[in-house]
Amino acid sequence: xxxxxxxxxxxxVSGHTAALYAKKYLxxxxxxxxxSPEKDYNWIPSNIWVGVNxxxxxxxxxxxxxxxxxxxxxxxxxxxxxxYPEGTKDNQKSFIIYEATDEKSKGEKNNLYYDYLxxxxxxxxxxGATKGLxxxxxxxxxxxxxHATHAGAKLKSHIEEMKKGKKLTLVIGMGHGTCTCEGAAxxxxxxxxxxxxxxxxxxxxxxxxxxxxxxxxxxxxxxIQLEMAGYITPSNxxxxxxxxxxxxxxxxxxxxxxxTETQIEYESLDGSTSTLNYDFAMLLPPFQGHLLKTFNKDGxxxxxxxxxxxQFMKVDADYxxxxxxxxxxxxxxxxxxxPTYKNLFAVGIAFAPPHQISxxxxxxxxxxxxxxxxxxxxxSAIMGRIVARNxxxxxxxxxxxxxxxxxxxxxxxxxxxxxxxxxxxxxxxxTMNPIVPNFEKYPETGRDIKSTFGExxxxxxxxxxxxxxLFIYKAKAKLFWWIIPE
Amino acid sequence: xxxKEKKYYLRPNKSTVFMRSFIPWQIYRFIVIxxxxxxxxxxxx
Ligand SMILES: Cc1cc2nc3c(=O)[nH]c(=O)nc-3n(C[C@H](O)[C@H](O)[C@H](O)COP(=O)(O)OP(=O)(O)OC[C@H]3O[C@@H](n4cnc5c(N)ncnc54)[C@H](O)[C@@H]3O)c2cc1C
Numbered sequence: 066x067x068x069x070x071x072x073x074x075x076x077x078v079s080g081h082t083a084a085l086y087a088k089k090y091l092x093x094x095x096x097x098x099x100x101s102p103e104k105d106y107n108w109i110p111s112n113i114w115v116g117v118n119x120x121x122x123x124x125x126x127x128x129x130x131x132x133x134x135x136x137x138x139x140x141x142x143x144x145x146x147x148x149y150p151e152g153t154k155d156n157q158k159s160f161i162i163y164e165a166t167d168e169k170s171k172g173e174k175n176n177l178y179y180d181y182l183x184x185x186x187x188x189x190x191x192x193g194a195t196k197g198l199x200x201x202x203x204x205x206x207x208x209x210x211x212h213a214t215h216a217g218a219k220l221k222s223h224i225e226e227m228k229k230g231k232k233l234t235l236v237i238g239m240g241h242g243t244c245t246c247e248g249a250a251x252x253x254x255x256x257x258x259x260x261x262x263x264x265x266x267x268x269x270x271x272x273x274x275x276x277x278x279x280x281x282x283x284x285x286x287x288x289i290q291l292e293m294a295g296y297i298t299p300s301n302x303x304x305x306x307x308x309x310x311x312x313x314x315x316x317x318x319x320x321x322x323x324x325t326e327t328q329i330e331y332e333s334l335d336g337s338t339s340t341l342n343y344d345f346a347m348l349l350p351p352f353q354g355h356l357l358k359t360f361n362k363d364g365x366x367x368x369x370x371x372x373x374x375x376q377f378m379k380v381d382a383d384y385x386x387x388x389x390x391x392x393x394x395x396x397x398x399x400x401x402x403x404p405t406y407k408n409l410f411a412v413g414i415a416f417a418p419p420h421q422i423s424x425x426x427x428x429x430x431x432x433x434x435x436x437x438x439x440x441x442x443x444x445s446a447i448m449g450r451i452v453a454r455n456x457x458x459x460x461x462x463x464x465x466x467x468x469x470x471x472x473x474x475x476x477x478x479x480x481x482x483x484x485x486x487x488x489x490x491x492x493x494x495x496t497m498n499p500i501v502p503n504f505e506k507y508p509e510t511g512r513d514i515k516s517t518f519g520e521x522x523x524x525x526x527x528x529x530x531x532x533x534x535l536f537i538y539k540a541k542a543k544l545f546w547w548i549i550p551e
Numbered sequence: 552x553x554x555k556e557k558k559y560y561l562r563p564n565k566s567t568v569f570m571r572s573f574i575p576w577q578i579y580r581f582i583v584i585x586x587x588x589x590x591x592x593x594x595x596x
Contacts, residue, residue, distance in 0.1 A: 302561055306560055306561040309557055309562060310562055310563065443592075476591040476592070478592070491572065494588075516587065516591040516594065518587065521571055522570070522571040522572070522580055523574070523577040524577040524580040524584055527581050528584060528585060550589070550592045551592075
């Protein structure tokens with residue numbers, strides 16, 4: 066019998082996890098091919114430390130090819146561009162078209178047939194959504210290791226200026242009203258604060274957190290009511306306390322509209338427009354999906370059926386338009402399977418969420434200022450694993466019920482570091498369970514209060530550092546890698 | 552937000568700040584937080 070072909074687009078957190086588990090479950094019973102544009106794996110959460118010069122790119126990157134060679138997984142350097150889930154009239158076998166990105170065959174287009182396709186292409190960093198945003202214009206980013214290196218270098222030169230007595234304004238946050246990943250900006254602002262203190266220049270810096278969140282500590286998950294010091298405490302209380310303690314200012318409910326070399330212009334939730342002068346800005350871009358132009362067997366484009374307007378892939382979620390009050394845990398997907406083409410899956414940031422998690426807000430001018438739902442590392446990796454498991458069960462003919470990984474059932478651990486160093490670092494450790502509040506199951510707070518807690522201290526930093534080592538160990542597929550949970 | 556408004560926010564007292572970096576206490580918290588996170592992770596698996 067011909068071996069089944071599994072193609073995985075994207076070698077990031079979710080795709081790489083899916084590839085390793087698919088191989089572990091199926092061994093030589095399937096051909097597994099990963100298509101991804103970069104030669105290296107990037108452990109993105111640690112880019113924060115690169116952005117403050119506490120780590121270098123080589124600490125957060127490693128080459129994928131040796132791992133895939135060892136695991137006997139095919140690796141193609143390329144990016145998926147078109148999708149033919151029905152094949153063509155002449156050959157009704159599903160395939161993708163990818164464009165090679167390696168030096169030798171850059172730009173070449175090839176077909177790749179599949180029995181199962183996992184779309185794990187992550188976010189497209191949409192710097193173009195805001196005028197002047199991004200490393201090609203006026204602001205810095207920590208979304209890739211390379212971006213973080215540049216941010217770190219600029220920060221270093223500003224620290225030198227401040228040592229000479231110059232007073233500077235540093236703005237860190239979100240570059241658009243619909244951004245996600247607030248946790249990363251939150252973490253970066255505290256790391257910058259620590260770096261400034263370490264260099265004895267904190268008094269010369271005005272540090273501002275600029276965000277689309279309506280409240281501090283919203284994190285794109287509508288805030289968290291967590292167990293802290295014997296109280297059920299809203300996360301905004303915890304976050305405001307921390308910002309006040311460190312003397313970091315905050316501007317909330319902001320949609321950044323335009324950035325020049327010296328000024329950030331933003332609209333606030335009350336509809337007013339303000340400007341902010343700055344010297345250094347690290348502003349995250351909004352995320353879009355990577356569109357794979359999709360065609361049916363007659364060659365008619367059907368991308369709209371498969372992708373949402375912001376280019377994320379539709380899966381088994383309830384996408385009907387609903388009011389905030391009517392959102393339910395059951396709106397969220399469980400299996401990450403496309404409803405039309407059952408051999409098509411999307412995991413991690415690539416799947417289309419049914420709606421935001423935070424309460425949607427608009428200004429009187431109609432501008433949407435609401436965080437998009439975060440899909441952090443832990444749920445992304447779990448999605449990759451359960452999709453690999455379900456595909457393996459189908460191939461092996463196991464009659465197990467499919468595994469599910471709804472974000473309304475999965476918990477997440479978020480550790481936002483506050484500086485690095487074994488005896489200097491600290492962190493805010495937060496766990497929430499589930500990620501998407503489930504008021505049917507937990508009527509009072511939407512989450513299980515026993516496993517939703519927050520704490521500030523050095524222990525959190527040690528955990529974050531340990532996770533860096535463990536997750537890179539796991540991603541390198543070293544001995545017993547699969548024992549380490551996602 | 553300006554520093555004048557500080558009085559409106561929850562701020563840690565000296566002993567809370569001290570405990571955040573007091574190594575024996577943090578070793579204990581390291582173990583507790585890890586157990587809590589592992590419990591939550593296994594619930595999610
Ligand atoms: C600065 C920062 C800090 C973060 N910190 C944390 C944290 O502390 N904890 C946490 O849990 N999460 C954190 N996150 C979120 C975490 O990084 C994401 O949840 C995770 O990377 C999502 O995994 P993914 O597989 O969907 O996407 P990615 O990991 O981005 O992987 C996508 C992959 O697809 C590839 N690709 C792109 N286009 C194509 C194409 N057309 N064809 C084939 N391949 C393609 C990309 O090159 C990449 O390899 C952070 C994110 C950022 C930006």
